[in-house]
Amino acid sequence: MEAGEPTSLQIEKQSLHDQVASRIRDLIIEGHLEPGSRIDEAKLVEQLGVSRTPFREALRTLAAEGLIVIRPARGSMVRKLSRADVFSMLEVLAEMERLAGRTACERASDSEIAHARDLHERMLEYYRSGERMPYYKLNQEFHTFIASLSRNETLCEIQGNIMARLKRIRFIGNSEPEHWRAAVDDHEEMMDALAARDGQRLGDIMAHHLSETWQRVKNVI
Template identity: 60%
Template structure:
């Protein structure tokens, strides 16, 4: 654990100690980037101390991450980073692909011009981070793009389901851009999404988004 924390290369202390969401965000990033690997036991005393927070906000953060599906409670071990099986990952990506296919169709029908412009602005910011090879900021903008697109589709049940699946697949989606070629391919797919959004071509946008999720599985399956 200590070696993993030292490798972060940045101060770990949380400035606003009372805000458990900041603690959850820091631990979430550590899981996504692989500093806390699947199956790793969360040592509350050590990690809370390194983050500079008390046990109360730390445990609240763990509950948040457990609700997202990133952490599981294991008898005799306590909290551990959840390890997904290949079958679980494939099933979730398959379902998410169908959900985002529908989201693509609906957003082109229902979103306002301002919402379409918002999605395109997010896309442009993603490209800026890609050109700078800033992987984590790119990833977070990418997640926000998919979340907002789902929200703008105007179907609360779709939005809720997409959010639940996306939360559980955070680490997996980050792995999908683990090398330059995979990342560049994913960005090319997002360029196709942006083009479809500009034309409000819901059928094309849905197809591209479904293909994007299918390609994510192809990019990560050898690592599971």
């Protein structure tokens, strides 16, 4: 293991490749597998305690998400995004989130808004306890859920594809305490707007949230 890598990677149940994909995904998001680096299959297979079959199935899943690149006869590598890649994806995603916020307020049921509130409150609990990865994963779930409230399958599909490619970028966007606090403040405003069914306000906040992400990450890509 490299310095700073998690000490416990062993998977107890080895039958599902999505468990392996989840572990590798976390290593990429947290930066233990760096952008542009080659994936050492033999090393990870041993550390994760799995056979090569579920491991390679997991790699195909992550390649479909855009997190890795599989190169025939040369192995796999962690995808490295350029500044232009990140900016263009965040720019498009901001407008997708604007549309999602506006339409969610028009189409969500009261119970769905209550569920969004529950996700938000659980995120706050992780924020208060300083648990970045659980917060991050719930944050991704929150944004995906808001998009689903639009009842627009095309929007959900495109948003999901872009979010998958930006997992590492979104994670490092909250690496500084003040940035994380600002992101939480944005989410407080999002929930207020959603509860009030103010679609214009929610869409604007969500788009601004993505614009701020670019400002936080542009100098560390």
